[in-house]
Amino acid sequence: MTDQSSNQMWGGRFAAGPDAIMEAINASIGFDQRMAAQDIAGSRAHAAMLAATGVITDSDAQAIREGLLTVLSEIQNGEFQFSTALEDIHMNVEARLKEVIGEPAGRLHTGRSRNDQVATDFKLWVRDQFDAAVSGLLALIRALLAQAEAGADWVMPGFTHLQVAQPVTWGHHMMAYVEMFGRDLSRVRDARARMNESPLGAAALAGTSFPIDRQMTAEALGFDRPAANSLDAVSDRDFALEFLSTASICAVHLSRFAEELVIWSSAQFRFVTLSDRFSTGSSIMPQKKNPDAAELIRAKVGRIYGANTALMMVMKGLPLAYSKDMQEDKEQVFDAADNWMLALAAMEGMVKDMTANRESLAAAAGSGFSTATDLADWLVRVPGLPFRDAHHVTGSLVAMAESKGCDLPDLTLEDMQSVHADITDNVYSVLTVENSVNSRQSYGGTAPDQVRAQVKRWKALV
Helix, strand or coil: CCHHHHHHHHCCCCCCCHHHHHHHHHCCHHHHHHHHHHHHHHHHHHHHHHHHCCCCCHHHHHHHHHHHHHHHHHHHCCCCCCCHHHCCHHHHHHHHHHHHHCHHHHHCCCCCCHHHHHHHHHHHHHHHHHHHHHHHHHHHHHHHHHHHHHCCCCEEEEEECCEEEEEEEHHHHHHHHHHHHHHHHHHHHHHHHHHCEECCCCCCCCCCCCCCCHHHHHHHCCCCEECCCHHHHHHCCHHHHHHHHHHHHHHHHHHHHHHHHHHHCCCCCCCEECCHHHCECCCCCCCCCECHHHHHHHHHHHHHHHHHHHHHHHHCCCCCCCCHHHHHHHHHHHHHHHHHHHHHHHHHHHHHHCEECHHHHHHHHCCCCCCHHHHHHHHHHCCCCCHHHHHHHHHHHHHHHHHHCCCHHHCCHHHHHHHCCCCCHHHHHHCCHHHHHHHCCCCCCCCHHHHHHHHHHHHHHC
């Protein structure tokens, strides 16, 4: 078969035929160059350890350290020429190091493999992303706390099935998301602690015969300890899966809140006004102010959750130890991390900038017979009706109010007594939304005092 026919079979993009295709599918430098700083940090720690244990000389270690700093500077300054022929960040760095310092560069790889090297680099990168997520979540929680504290006693409707259910407070609603993102924060911290074991020194899969000190490199890189099994250290990516799982759960919370902001900022609700910084206009409808940032956050969950599913599929059938399939781990994580951090930052910005429209919230809080449950509770508490009977009486009074085109507080005492004779004018004390929310004094309830107590508790935590 001629080269020409081969090229036609393989596709015109690959002018050199199968060799070019193999290079393209095998190379990861197009994306793993993002781990350059982590790769060089790992190599510096490894070189220092090799010298301390007598595996290489101090002069070679010094040359390696200085050479690696030169390479890092070139990468950071945009002067480094990455090569797909060298496959990945590790080989690109090592090849350049050899050009800079010569023979000592060849001793750097003693006692390690690309398998433990990439696992170390990737763990360091993911750990940095966990730390960034902690910062992003703390900032978002603090923004929510500020909203909650400002509106601890502002009444608004609480919903079930997106139907008005009972009055709550703005602060209580904000604190619901504080709890959600607080659990996300806990998951991030928990996952970070669990992943903090160093793969470096596990070598290809079986460890090494050189007298290395894995505890030394682990401590130098900020790990709690070296990984205890060399096979496991190079072959699993559960730390990346846990990162994606944690990101997916948080993205769901971000998406739910984003959906509420989209609804609340609509002309039909007018619960909130989003700042111009996080809204856009329409190209042909000048009256429009679109909550684009919230809508894009709402969409991010698809990308993040998709990355989680993709990596699960990559890892699910791999025998121990390393397989090249695992090269497909990074792009998914890189994309998810970028979108998670962006969504956190955008949501924090929206929460800090948004204005709750107190009058619209209050007007809506009293609609839809939102104090019907308070009426039923009063019938249980005062006349002593069984709750099921009280529920039935309340339903009849709601139907009466609907037929009269008014709300429950607008019914006369005579109207109410026509349904149940034991109702007194004391019932009106529970039919205002303010009294309704003030009465919810159970722990975790919507009463302003309870909201302020939870704000105080969280402010002490974050």
